[in-house]
Amino acid sequence: MDLAELSVQSFVETVASDAPAPGGGSVAALEASLGAGLTAMVACLTQGRKKYAAFAENAALVQSQAEDLQKRFLTLMDEDSKAFQLVSRAFSLPKETDKEKAYRSAAIQEGLKACTRTPLEMMRLCEEALSLASAFQKYGFNQSSASDLGVAFLSLQSAIQGAWLNVLINLASIRDEDFVKENRERGQGILLRALPLAEEGYRSILAMVQS
DSSP: OOGGGSOHHHHHHHHTSSOSOSOHHHHHHHHHHHHHHHHHHHHHHHTTOGGGGGGHHHHHHHHHHHHHHHHHHHHHHHHHHHHHHHHHHHHTSOOSSHHHHHHHHHHHHHHHHHHHHHHHHHHHHHHHHHHHHHHHHHHOOOGGGHHHHHHHHHHHHHHHHHHHHHHHHHHTTOOOHHHHHHHHHHHHHHHHHHHHHHHHHHHHHHHHHHO
């Protein structure tokens, strides 16, 4: 099932069903895609307006980059569900003999690693999207769309924190200590850099719309 091809109603209904996937990881990816999409929208609305002519060239670049990110997040939405299905299939493998048990255990571990890599990639791209939105905000944009850019910051913040939860729940079941250490540190580093961008961006937009 290509999640990106579903209608909004179908996607939400599938999430709300007893199917284990799509779950939180795919929802976080969709939220990230919406955040990048809103950034692209604001960039588009900044172009072609005399008042913001000085920002038009930068806005065109932001639009292009944000659209690329938006598409990548949609791809990750499906990749997250496919990674989960790998683990589900591994748990269904036979475990009658020692050989079967060893094969099943190894397959589960590899599946869990795949389930970790996808949200980590999502976090990396969320940081990229937040950096893009933050630089765009500071450079100059169509301020009549300030609330839209604010929602972009909130969506990307929620997405990166949701992806981190998915990283952590998978790391908890992985026995490869080097893998766990490396990827926990990588995720923590991304959060340390990205969350201040999201919070600062939202606070700045909030102050703008309240003035």
